[in-house]
Amino acid sequence: MKLARFILVRVAFSLFVTLVAAFFTLPLLWLVLTPFNPRGTLAVEIPAAPTLANFRLVFANTFAMRALLNSAILGLGAMLIVTLVATMSAYALSRADVPGRDFLIYALILFSSVVTGTAAMVPIFLLIFYLGLIDAHLGVILVFTGGLLPTAIFIMRDFVEGLPRSYEESALVSGATPRQMFKDVILPLVRPGMVVVAIWTFVNVWGAFLIPFILLRSPTNMPASVAIYSFYTEAGTPIITLTSSYALLFALPVLVLYLLVNWRYGFRFFGGIKR
Amino acid sequence: MTKGSLILSRRTGFLFLLPTLAFVVFFIIGPFVWVFWLSFTNQTLTGVTAVAPRFVGLANYLRLLDFGTWMTRGEFGNALRNSAQFVFGSAIVGQAGLGLLIAWAFYRRRGSLREVIYTLVILAWIIPDVVVAFTWMAFLDRDAGTLNAVLRFLHLASVDWLIKQPLLSIIIFNTWRGTAFSMLLFSSALATIPPSYLETAEVVGASGWQKFRDIIFPLIRNHILTDIILVTLWTFNTFTPFLLTGGGPTFKSELISIHTFRIAFQFFEFGRGGAIAVMMLLINLALALTYLAILRRKEVGT
Numbered sequence: 159m160k161l162a163r164f165i166l167v168r169v170a171f172s173l174f175v176t177l178v179a180a181f182f183t184l185p186l187l188w189l190v191l192t193p194f195n196p197r198g199t200l201a202v203e204i205p206a207a208p209t210l211a212n213f214r215l216v217f218a219n220t221f222a223m224r225a226l227l228n229s230a231i232l233g234l235g236a237m238l239i240v241t242l243v244a245t246m247s248a249y250a251l252s253r254a255d256v257p258g259r260d261f262l263i264y265a266l267i268l269f270s271s272v273v274t275g276t277a278a279m280v281p282i283f284l285l286i287f288y289l290g291l292i293d294a295h296l297g298v299i300l301v302f303t304g305g306l307l308p309t310a311i312f313i314m315r316d317f318v319e320g321l322p323r324s325y326e327e328s329a330l331v332s333g334a335t336p337r338q339m340f341k342d343v344i345l346p347l348v349r350p351g352m353v354v355v356a357i358w359t360f361v362n363v364w365g366a367f368l369i370p371f372i373l374l375r376s377p378t379n380m381p382a383s384v385a386i387y388s389f390y391t392e393a394g395t396p397i398i399t400l401t402s403s404y405a406l407l408f409a410l411p412v413l414v415l416y417l418l419v420n421w422r423y424g425f426r427f428f429g430g431i432k433r
Numbered sequence: 434m435t436k437g438s439l440i441l442s443r444r445t446g447f448l449f450l451l452p453t454l455a456f457v458v459f460f461i462i463g464p465f466v467w468v469f470w471l472s473f474t475n476q477t478l479t480g481v482t483a484v485a486p487r488f489v490g491l492a493n494y495l496r497l498l499d500f501g502t503w504m505t506r507g508e509f510g511n512a513l514r515n516s517a518q519f520v521f522g523s524a525i526v527g528q529a530g531l532g533l534l535i536a537w538a539f540y541r542r543r544g545s546l547r548e549v550i551y552t553l554v555i556l557a558w559i560i561p562d563v564v565v566a567f568t569w570m571a572f573l574d575r576d577a578g579t580l581n582a583v584l585r586f587l588h589l590a591s592v593d594w595l596i597k598q599p600l601l602s603i604i605i606f607n608t609w610r611g612t613a614f615s616m617l618l619f620s621s622a623l624a625t626i627p628p629s630y631l632e633t634a635e636v637v638g639a640s641g642w643q644k645f646r647d648i649i650f651p652l653i654r655n656h657i658l659t660d661i662i663l664v665t666l667w668t669f670n671t672f673t674p675f676l677l678t679g680g681g682p683t684f685k686s687e688l689i690s691i692h693t694f695r696i697a698f699q700f701f702e703f704g705r706g707g708a709i710a711v712m713m714l715l716i717n718l719a720l721a722l723t724y725l726a727i728l729r730r731k732e733v734g735t
Contacts, residue, residue, distance in 0.1 A: 163640075167641065171538060174534070174538055175538065175546065175550060178531075178535060178550060178553075178554075179549070179550060182550075182553040182554055182556070182557055182609065183553060184579050184580070184583070185557075185565075185568055185569055185572040185579070185609065186556065186557070186568060187579060188568050188571040188572060188579065189560075189564065189567075192571070199577055200570070200571040200574040200576075200577040200578065201571075201574075201577035201578075201579075202571075202579045202582070243452045243453055243456070244453075246449045246450075246453075247449060247450050247452070247453040249441075249449060250445075250446040250447075250449035250450045251446075251450070253439065253440040253441045254439060254440070254441035254442065254443055254445060254446025254447075254449070255439050255443055255446070256443070256446055256447075256450070264725065266457060266461075268721045268722075268725065269457075269461050269462065269465070270461055271666060271717070271721055272717040272718050272721050273461045273462075273464060273465050273714065273717075274670050274717070275670035275672060275690055275713075276670070276672055276690045276691075276693040276694045276697075276710070276713075277468075277670070277690070277709075277710035277711075277713035277717070278464055278465075278468075278714075279694075279697075279698075280468055280471065280693065280697045280703060280706045280710040281463075281464035281465075281467040281468040281471060281710070282460065282464050283697070283698070284467070284471070284476075284703060285459070285460075285467070287478075300459075300460070301460060303456055303460075304456045304457070304459060304460025305460065305461075307453055307456050307457070308457070308461075311453065323440060327440070330440065336441055336445045336449075339440075361559070365560075365561030365562055365564075366562070367561075367562050367672070367676065368672045383561060383562065383563045384563075386563050386567070387563075396567075401567060402567070405563070405564045405567050406564075408561060408563070409560050409561055409564045412559055412560065412561060413556075413559070413560070416559050
């Protein structure tokens, strides 16, 4: 009886794991195989003669490369502002007597998760429109920064709280100003936290579709996430060779950064902070 | 913390917080207030109503909630119903359910099998939206798609997924996309349960289901609630299914987020779009407040 149940549990477990593995692998096969197939279609085929020709097509396509550069500009721009501003705020929240600080942080997170998605883009679009920032990278960067800051501060606070106060206390004794203390004492110490926030911001902005899609107009300004929808034949079907290799290329930085964070900080940490 | 250990004065602290406050006022609180105002006007992007929008009272809301027509194709009620089915199917049953099953299946198991499965599930979660949309378009294609190839191999009928079953397609897609979060949350919740609790149950010969129902479930109930609310909030607001079906065909997979997009950014009717956005934001707010209430209860309870 006990043996029967043991076997039953083992069989059910194996069946379940096989199904889960299939469900999560099968949709990805196309992405892994097609970019290396010179005659790629929507079907999953192991290329008879794997080649990098499709990637050469992408690299020769100035529009596609320009779009990757735009993605990098948006990602790096938001990354710089979010990381700096979040570090400053986390520092203030940790070291100054801010009235109701815990309430403040929770209210921030709460509001940023409420004012989100297409619903938030209705007034934000008009705001950017009246500011004259439609079709400007700056507008997109500012909107991303506003949306990502609360969570970034939340992540950053853990790192700042973990720093010993003794360094700052001795800096205070030697007469350092708050600005010097932040720049020369805090920034070097809190660097691991800044790396995490920076990577998290970059990955979020790099992959995002909706905000640049709504706020940008001219094809030359589009990031790769929007530009990928431009590789169509005259018949209106996507050019598979170009699109598939571009898609893989576009996903690559995210995968590399994920591996980096996974290796440096462990896997659960990154898991917990992605929205 | 004592007052004496304060390193920054209140004034300096405020200065350090100033950039954040500016961003929050401009891009979170400001838009939140503005969209309420917008929803009572007939603002558009071009034409007379762009320059001088008029106050129209509740007209936009009355139009959304006109119960004679709101369930017809392309209307608010239809989108709301689609979103409700989408959230129930892909967030609660799909992501939370499957995430819990996977976490439970690998509870107290270590090793490479667990690593492989976890990595696969997380991979689906971290790849950018447009990339997964393309690979799923290929996966679900009627003629060449992998899913139909598998079905034919099993001697089952193939289905034109994106045309005949658009809502089911995006439900399956979103389950695949987001299960990782629930799986990770439940894994760490399960890891906090002392093994001795279960060993005692095993001595008396409890089955797996009994152990789950009587020991595991009561201990992680708050985590389950937290998870369901968060994935509901995210799923309710997600726009990614648009990349797969565009809301169609004939609005069968038009979610409320896609509906808002169409009214505001394709028709440029910001008054009506604002009214839909207000409805969405109020639902978001209700979910977020429930989440806070659970967090507080958790703090008091333990």
